[in-house]
């Protein structure tokens with residue numbers, strides 16, 4: 001599903017490679033930071049006070065393609081190179097999944113490559129609508145709903161097969177206007193609410209008309225109401241629409257994990273964004289279990305601010321409930337949010353889709369507690385934003401191009417666009433699509449990226465891979481709805497019920 005943006009970034013990578021003559025430094029602006037949120041301790045037992053679960057937060061990319069994907073066959077990397085790239089990105093685990101094939105499973109490099117990473121084989125399932133079907137031991141009964149006599153049956157049988165294998169099934173880029181997931185399926189484990197770079201995902205947001213058109217072409221299936229609702233969220237980009245769709249499902253009581261995926265095909269590193277999964281141990285099975293339990297967060301990259309979100313349901317001062325857990329109704333619950341290295345940013349605590357509080361983060365290590373007594377089923381989660389560093393004009397220019405991509409402050413919008421459309425017709429639409437595609441931002445990075453620290457990653461790959469410092473990563477993840485900030489972390493909820 002990587003299209004014009006990555007092609008252009010790939011081009012940028014080539015040109016930067018030429019400009020560097022292969023001798024660029026290997027430093028990376030963003031330093032990997034120690035893992036946050038790890039908690040350990042005995043499971044509560046007997047009369048002892050309840051303790052947080054034992055385990056640790058692992059960081060990985062749930063959406064990485066290898067050369068087995070048809071759209072990465074020319075520039076994509078082998079299984080071994082993909083693992084090396086994930087190591088270079090500082091990840092703890094990586095999920096390798098290709099379009100409608102499980103070739104990674106049979107590839108000897110899957111198990112023969114020495115690595116400290118947990119490597120999870122999976123696939124990007126489906127044609128009209130993509131999903132991640134991961135931690136597989138064999139191919140599910142279907143590789144796609146497209147072409148199946150009964151597409152919904154194919155989806156449900158696949159979800160059952162993936163679960164029987166100890167895997168998990170998540171909807172990928174569900175609000176992509178060109179290829180959304182609009183099947184009224186059930187039983188899946190999560191939603192990819194952050195695909196690629198927050199502000200540069202796709203040309204545009206999906207509309208209700210796009211969805212109705214999709215339904216007409218796919219047997220007039222009833223559209224999921226939460227998707228129709230989320231299509232009304234405008235101005236934040238299609239990742240924001242996916243976030244709103246996930247929240248609408250949480251409101252219905254569905255225990256779905258928020259996941260992210262770099263959707264890397266080539267030219268860039270995996271791990272932007274990362275999905276953090278709380279796992280009781282460093283194994284494929286434990287990571288899959290963590291996703292199914294909703295013990296996840298999505299973060300901009302491994303160097304994003306670190307967040308802990310926990311609750312104390314029994315008033316003993318021990319925050320024993322973590323993300324994905326349940327606390328009881330009718331009791332005073334203390335919630336604690338801790339943000340490390342988020343200074344200058346802000347965070348929001350959200351209850352049932354409403355922001356209870358949004359406030360600036362003024363210290364390098366800040367903790368906020370909040371008490372609530374939920375009377376009805378409720379969900380609580382946290383969003384964190386980081387500040388952009390825009391002191392020089394090149395950084396500001398890049399942000400303008402990124403915001404143009406997201407459709408906010410676009411070069412052509414509103415009444416002016418419709419007036420110009422009447423003169424220039426489809427040519428203007430083409431121009432608008434180009435602006436929104438991310439190509440201008442990528443081409444601009446090609447020319448000016450070195451001034452902002454963009455360089456070729458010193459990693460073996462079939463095609464040059466570029467990496468950018470944390471400052472550029474933040475700009476590429478600008479939140480169009482709060483454009484002085486980037487999205488940093490989005491947590492799954494703690495439930496009260």
Ligand SMILES: [Zn+2]
Nearest residue numbers: 001124130172
């Ligand atoms: Zn896809």
Ligand SMILES: [Zn+2]
Nearest residue numbers: 001063124263
């Ligand atoms: Zn993909």
